[in-house]
Amino acid sequence: MILEINGLTKNFGGLTAVSGIDIKVNDGEVLGLIGPNGAGKSTFFNLITGVIPPTKGKIIFKGKDITGKRPHEIAELGIGRTFQLNPLFPNFTVLQNVISSFQIRPCSNWLDTFFNTPVYRKNEAYILEQSLEILNLVGLYKVKDELAKNQPHGYQKMLGVARALAIKPSLLLLDEPIAGMNPDEIDNTIEAIKRTSQRGVTIILVEHNMKILEICNRVVVINFGQKIVEGSPQEIKENPEVIRAYLGSGHDTKH
Amino acid sequence: MGSMIAARDSSSRRKNYTQIILYGILICFLLFIPLFFQSPYVLHLFILTLVYIIAAASMRFIMTSGQIPLAHAAFLGLGAYVSAVLSKHVGLSPWLSLFIAAFVAMGVGIFISFPFARLKAFYYAMVSLFFGVGLLQAIESLGKLTGGLAGITAIPTLFNTASKVPYYYCFLALTLVSLVILYRFEVSRIGWNLKAIDQSYLVSSSVGISEVKYRVLAVAIGCFFVGLAGGMYANYNVTLSPSSFDSSVTLWMIIYVTIGGMNNFSGPIIGTAVLFLIPQYFSGLKQYAPFISAAILFLVIFMFRNGLVSIPGLLMAFYKRKKSTSKSR
Amino acid sequence: MAESTILLIVATIVNALVLSSMYILLALGFTFLFNIMGILNFAHGVIYMIGAYICFYMATVVGINQWLALLISVAVVGLFGIFMERFIFRPFFGNINSIIVVCIGLITVLVNAVAISQPYNVQVTPAFVQGILKVGIVSLSWQRIVFFLIGVSLLILVLLFINKTKQGLQMRAVAQDLEGAILQGINVHFVSALACVIACALAATAGSLMGSYLSLTPYMGNDIMIKVLEILVLGGIGSINGVLFAGLIVGTLDAVLPIWLSGTATQAIMMLIIIVILLFKPQGLFGKEVRA
Numbered sequence: 001m002i003l004e005i006n007g008l009t010k011n012f013g014g015l016t017a018v019s020g021i022d023i024k025v026n027d028g029e030v031l032g033l034i035g036p037n038g039a040g041k042s043t044f045f046n047l048i049t050g051v052i053p054p055t056k057g058k059i060i061f062k063g064k065d066i067t068g069k070r071p072h073e074i075a076e077l078g079i080g081r082t083f084q085l086n087p088l089f090p091n092f093t094v095l096q097n098v099i100s101s102f103q104i105r106p107c108s109n110w111l112d113t114f115f116n117t118p119v120y121r122k123n124e125a126y127i128l129e130q131s132l133e134i135l136n137l138v139g140l141y142k143v144k145d146e147l148a149k150n151q152p153h154g155y156q157k158m159l160g161v162a163r164a165l166a167i168k169p170s171l172l173l174l175d176e177p178i179a180g181m182n183p184d185e186i187d188n189t190i191e192a193i194k195r196t197s198q199r200g201v202t203i204i205l206v207e208h209n210m211k212i213l214e215i216c217n218r219v220v221v222i223n224f225g226q227k228i229v230e231g232s233p234q235e236i237k238e239n240p241e242v243i244r245a246y247l248g249s250g251h252d253t254k255h
Numbered sequence: 256m257g258s259m260i261a262a263r264d265s266s267s268r269r270k271n272y273t274q275i276i277l278y279g280i281l282i283c284f285l286l287f288i289p290l291f292f293q294s295p296y297v298l299h300l301f302i303l304t305l306v307y308i309i310a311a312a313s314m315r316f317i318m319t320s321g322q323i324p325l326a327h328a329a330f331l332g333l334g335a336y337v338s339a340v341l342s343k344h345v346g347l348s349p350w351l352s353l354f355i356a357a358f359v360a361m362g363v364g365i366f367i368s369f370p371f372a373r374l375k376a377f378y379y380a381m382v383s384l385f386f387g388v389g390l391l392q393a394i395e396s397l398g399k400l401t402g403g404l405a406g407i408t409a410i411p412t413l414f415n416t417a418s419k420v421p422y423y424y425c426f427l428a429l430t431l432v433s434l435v436i437l438y439r440f441e442v443s444r445i446g447w448n449l450k451a452i453d454q455s456y457l458v459s460s461s462v463g464i465s466e467v468k469y470r471v472l473a474v475a476i477g478c479f480f481v482g483l484a485g486g487m488y489a490n491y492n493v494t495l496s497p498s499s500f501d502s503s504v505t506l507w508m509i510i511y512v513t514i515g516g517m518n519n520f521s522g523p524i525i526g527t528a529v530l531f532l533i534p535q536y537f538s539g540l541k542q543y544a545p546f547i548s549a550a551i552l553f554l555v556i557f558m559f560r561n562g563l564v565s566i567p568g569l570l571m572a573f574y575k576r577k578k579s580t581s582k583s584r
Numbered sequence: 585m586a587e588s589t590i591l592l593i594v595a596t597i598v599n600a601l602v603l604s605s606m607y608i609l610l611a612l613g614f615t616f617l618f619n620i621m622g623i624l625n626f627a628h629g630v631i632y633m634i635g636a637y638i639c640f641y642m643a644t645v646v647g648i649n650q651w652l653a654l655l656i657s658v659a660v661v662g663l664f665g666i667f668m669e670r671f672i673f674r675p676f677f678g679n680i681n682s683i684i685v686v687c688i689g690l691i692t693v694l695v696n697a698v699a700i701s702q703p704y705n706v707q708v709t710p711a712f713v714q715g716i717l718k719v720g721i722v723s724l725s726w727q728r729i730v731f732f733l734i735g736v737s738l739l740i741l742v743l744l745f746i747n748k749t750k751q752g753l754q755m756r757a758v759a760q761d762l763e764g765a766i767l768q769g770i771n772v773h774f775v776s777a778l779a780c781v782i783a784c785a786l787a788a789t790a791g792s793l794m795g796s797y798l799s800l801t802p803y804m805g806n807d808i809m810i811k812v813l814e815i816l817v818l819g820g821i822g823s824i825n826g827v828l829f830a831g832l833i834v835g836t837l838d839a840v841l842p843i844w845l846s847g848t849a850t851q852a853i854m855m856l857i858i859i860v861i862l863l864f865k866p867q868g869l870f871g872k873e874v875r876a
Contacts, residue, residue: 075460088458090455101462166462
């Protein structure tokens with residue numbers, strides 16, 4: 001079990017965004033997290049990655065308690081993520097975005113960095129090679145020298161994924177990775193996610209789109225900050241409570 | 256850093272060589288300044304310009320991480336006063352006190368930037384402005400040590416001659432070394448991380464860049480060099496007065512950086528030269544220098560958003576466009 | 585208690601109140617500009633100074649009654665506020681570096697113009713209100729009382745305006761969410777200009793009054809901006825409550841400390857107190873959580 005979440009709760013003043021969530025994530029699985037807008041999914045990610053501190057609860061990653069750690073510490077421990085609104089480094093090129101994300105493995109110390117020693121240069125060459133490989137994996141190699149802010153939406157989202165992969169995470173959190181993409185891009189992204197999972201990376205996906213659930217091993221449904229139901233993608237698709245949560249009562253199960 | 260530089264395409268590499276050649280020519284020119292300009296007043300202006308260039312370049316280095324250090328002139332003053340006090344009252348050699356002053360400035364910078372490293376741009380600007388004013392007040396109030404509002408006089412000098420020429424060459428060398436070091440930091444991964452933090456806190460922290468660590472590092476380096484510049488000034492100028500380091504000086508440094516060009520390493524150098532040296536040099540009556548500076552300032556800010564440094568690029572683009580439209584006729 | 589002690593206490597309290605109210609007027613104007621336009625108006629001190637000098641000029645050289653001079657100064661500076669919003673703030677909206685640059689340009693031109701054109705470095709506007717009020721053993725100059733009352737009334741007026749009028753509501757909307765306000769159809773340019781006018785008018789009022797309460801120098805803007813800075817940093821930039829609370833604290837310290845300490849020591853102690861508070865609360869007492 002790579003990630004264990006116990007009783008995670010977050011209150012913003014009077015609003016409870018996340019309430020008493022318990023989840024266990026197994027090594028190497030692809031876990032889907034679905035729920036209507038405002039259910040608390042992005043808050044959930046922000047809590048895990050330390051962007052906001054939880055009001056209550058514990059987060060245990062690979063046996064270590066990471067509750068309340070700062071985002072960069074959590075990144076160092078091996079949790080990578082993308083963001084819903086997909087911020088990037090807009091003034092860097094696509095390639096520079098990925099290169100900048102290689103902070104952890106390998107990491108040159110300040111002395112080596114400043115004096116441009118052979119150690120530093122070897123690390124940087126390795127980073128360049130790895131970055132190009134990642135860009136190939138996500139299909140952005142041809143735009144590597146373009147500015148990130150000039151890229152179309154789909155490419156920017158893929159860049160977000162590329163960036164998250166650069167830290168060689170053991171756990172990858174993807175926040176709505178295919179939102180706003182056209183069908184080709186969706187297929188490419190699903191391919192990339194499958195390949196990443198094959199490399200042994202555990203993935204938690206937040207999504208609306210039912211299509212992406214096909215690649216999940218397990219799906220958890222959240223609404224109003226609480227876990228409603230959990231099961232295989234097939235079970236979830238047919239669960240009446242889930243359908244009610246998404247579509248309101250009075251609809252049938254056929255799309 | 257190696258990979259980021261390799262990631263650039265061939266045209267920007269060509270631009271780099273042009274820049275290096277231009278710098279080479281400039282340095283040769285600078286080496287002969289004392290021959291062209293014999294007047295000690297003019298040499299004095301050049302020497303002051305070199306001091307301000309170090310200050311402006313180090314300020315810009317801090318600004319690459321998104322923070323605006325409005326206490327910078329106070330740190331210049333801190334370096335100056337520390338070096339003055341150490342060499343005058345404690346009796347250390349001015350060369351030693353110069354470098355100790357730089358380290359003191361760096362230490363104070365680290366201490367004060369730590370609690371505020373996570374503030375957003377506006378808030379950090381105001382707090383640092385406030386701290387700068389406070390630092391200067393503190394210096395003024397230590398009357399016995401610092402001479403209070405009247406300042407210090409008879410500071411031991413770096414060289415034993417009345418001529419300004421050795422100071423000019425010495426400061427030129429120190430300035431070049433400082434600029435090379437700052438440049439080296441900027442093109443290394445450290446410099447790129449600072450720019451990354453400036454663009455997005457969320458993204459940079461999600462890949463393991465610690466905002467506090469790098470911002471404090473930027474302030475440490477920036478304060479070291481401005482403290483050094485202050486010490487240089489003190490042990491050259493022999494007298495110090497606190498009014499030379501008040502907040503308006505910091506704000507003028509921002510202008511040197513912004514007008515010169517914030518996005519380019521050469522920006523502060525050009526900005527200081529154009530906005531400090533030229534008005535001082537060409538103003539018959541010293542009191543009109545500020546108006547000349549203000550005029551240049553308004554001209555540039557309204558016409559060239561990216562600073563003076565962007566002008567050659569704009570001219571090239573304009574020229575290329577003219578050539579292509581005339582060709583298509 | 586000895587008579588002299590009572591007199592000292594009363595005089596100090598009144599002084600504190602007058603200073604506080606003037607500082608608050610300035611800090612409030614600055615806060616408006618920050619909240620509504622996202623501008624750090626470094627030129628605020630210079631506006632204050634220009635207001636003071638226009639009033640002085642009208643009252644002495646042109647020979648008008650001081651109150652009329654005050655109104656003229658407010659009108660002129662208010663109009664200048666519209667000019668500032670259109671040509672100085674709007675082109676550089678959002679770019680803090682550029683704002684600093686143009687503000688400094690403005691300050692340089694105005695301060696040096698005034699310094700060169702004035703024959704004396706320090707001047708005083710003739711008193712607005714003559715006479716002394718005697719209550720028991722205590723005697724206070726009417727001017728101080730009136731100034732304090734003016735300060736408080738203006739403050740109340742401005743707060744009422746912000747909270748009760750339609751324009752005030754629009755300003756608060758823009759301050760909270762610019763895009764939302766635009767979508768609602770609020771004319772953001774008008775609101776910004778209005779904010780500028782109010783801020784400049786408040787600054788001009790404070791300047792004109794202080795020109796008589798203290799004195800006029802071309803650098804009075806710089807001196808008072810240090811106080812305003814202390815208030816903003818202590819109270820939290822952008823918080824009106826912070827301005828009120830911190831304004832009172834700073835004004836009081838400014839009046840009380842000089843009794844025991846010298847001028848520079850007063851300043852240094854105040855800075856120290858504020859820095860210590862900031863180490864615990866970097867965003868100021870009422871500031872919003874501003875961690876990046």
